[in-house]
Amino acid sequence: MEIYQLRTFVAVAQQGHLTQAAEILHLSQPAVTAQIKALEEEMGVSLFERSAGGVTLTKAGQLLLPEAEAILAGARGLITMARGLQGHLTGKVRIGTIADPALLRLADILVEIHRRYPLLDAQTSHSISGVVLNDVRKKELDCGFFIGKNPYVNVHAIAVRELVFRVVAPVAWQDKLANATWKDVGRLPWVWINQFNSYNKLTNELFREHNISPQKVFELDQERTTLALVKAGVGMSLMREELAQEALARGDVIEWGNVRKTASLNFIWPAERDGDLLITAMLDIVRSVWQLPEQAPVAS
Structure with missing residues (x-):
């Protein structure tokens, strides 16, 4: 029995699908299938029941999964301890960033990385929310x-x-917006947000709440481009408060409806890397920069 086989077992159990597990593990589906088959043969039990929609754990698989997870956690702990003994955190941390760097306090985070871990190479990759989440899920980014x-x-x-x-x-x-209702603004054009941007979900929620289906103009993934189009008279849009306030103060746009939608800005990392020395270091830095409680709630 090999650690990589247990890692594959856990990934398939979490995803419930061989193809999705293969994507996360950066393996081919046949390789994942072969590893599961070899593990089942060595253990002498079937771990999964297969169907057209994916795979589900057998009773034996359900009993063995916590043990496999514990073994993997122990292996990660051993590696973390060994690296800690080296005295310095080295290597590379890949951080997924979004929106305005000032919103993330990115400069402060990078300064802290340099101050605390001078041998650690920090690499940022700027994208939109949904892409960063997916890249962290697939472990193509360490955090973001x-x-x-x-x-x-x-x-x-x-x-x-x-x-x-x-x-x-x-x-x-x-x-024309002075006395406009939601029904009225539903007939007007709105500057649309890319489906992988979290603002897209917020906008869709807003429209569902008021039962409107406005015209969609363009499909963007950048806040300031959206602002420029609103300023140019192309359409309305949902906008982050700080950016909206700046534009309102300059007289570039007007506000309508006293609408307030909220969403959390989260720092994310792969769940299986809990306890990893690199992730622990990044969490300490993020909590310090953002002045969060030492044990800020972790959500899956």
Whole structure:
């Protein structure tokens, strides 16, 4: 029995699907199937029941899964202890970033990494929320930031702050929006947000709450481009409060409806790396920079 076989067993159990487990493990589906088969032969029991929709644990698999997880946790702990004995944290940390770096306090985080761990190479990768979440899930990133509710059991998160969003519109629409109802704004164009951006879900929730289906103009993934289009008179949009306040103060846009939607800004990492020396170091830094409690709640 090999550690990599147990890792595959746990991944398949978590995902409930061979293809998705193969994607996370960076293996082919036949390789995953072969590892599970070899493990079943060595153990002398069937671990999964297979169906067209995926796989489910047998009773034997359900009993053995916690033991497999404990063995993997022990192996990670051994590696963490060994690295700690070296005296310095080395290697590379890949951090997924989103939105405005100031929103994440990214510069402060990087300064702390350099101050505490001068031998650690920090590499940032800027994208949108959904992409960062998926890359952390697949372990292509060590950690990162994500806005909204985390849907994956194999990704852990701590909320660093609550974000507020408002509805903004072109200044030229001041008169026609003065007494506008939700039904009225439902007939107007809205600058649309890319489906992988967390703002997309917030906007969809807003429309469902008020039973409207407005015109969708463009499909963007950057806040400031969205703001520029609203300012140019293209359409309305849901916008992060800090950005909206700046634009309102300059007279670039107007606010409509006194709408307030909220979502959490989260720091995320792969669940199976709990206790990993690198992740522990990053969590300590994020908690310090954001002044979070030492044991800020971890959500899966």
